Amino acid sequence: MTDDTGITEAEKVTPSGPPPAPEQLHQLDFLLGRFECVFNNVVVDPPTTVVTYWETRKTLNGHYYEMDITMPTGQFSARWIFGWNDVEAGFLSYYYDDIGSQGTSIAPGWQDGHLVFTGQSNYFGHRITNRDDFVIVDENHVLDTSYVLEDGEWELAGTYDCRRI
Template structure:
């Protein structure tokens, strides 16, 4: 009986790491610390979102830590490039238990649009069980100037109704 060759993938020893894909540079507008004024859908409350975005994994990804007040919501988004599908990806999680996964085909006519499912917690609960809603999210980013971008957000509910709000973000 002969031993099977070990074909397991191993990280390279020494040398330079695999460079980040050039497409990730299209997300550089997110880097840094921002304060965003949230304009809610009709009937909602204005809020302030604080963002801090950094590179991760040798520049292959960006991660954004965010806090939303009022509400004490703390979240993290991880942005990257999917080289197989040729799309940008974004995964979101927060301390209420909400989570989402979105994709974008890239910049078109000055807009970077991410779409995907979001499970939104309605009322947080320390028991690990609460109510929420599964909806579709659309984030429409537009760079308005150096250190200034807007994200127009749409939430589409299972009944087809849609709520829209926007974040106006300025680098600190």
């Protein structure tokens, strides 16, 4: 017997809640919590050093990790979303901020102690190819080295030296 949608009783699925979060996402647990980061921005002249804060939490039943990035001066805030892509068998990220930048990137997974996200971003009206290279120093200390692709070469854009607080 079918209802007015044409679906038989045998074909109906009873919702049982969302599936469990991908196990692979636990590889990003090092980002969870609150960090104070010393950011060295080398793409501006002269280079600057400022303090930023990262606060990362699980969202959507643990299927994604959401990082809020702020500067204590209130000049800047951003959000960086991380997840796992089953189809591509790798990590994904989406970044956006309140100065108009946004971008996406992917990482195949940890290789030789590095988790490297590479992608495309819109940054101050320009399309750039960027890379973020995460290294765990210890459970309370994370480094993120950022690069941009210029004329076929990866150029240092800045470093984040982050400590859990």
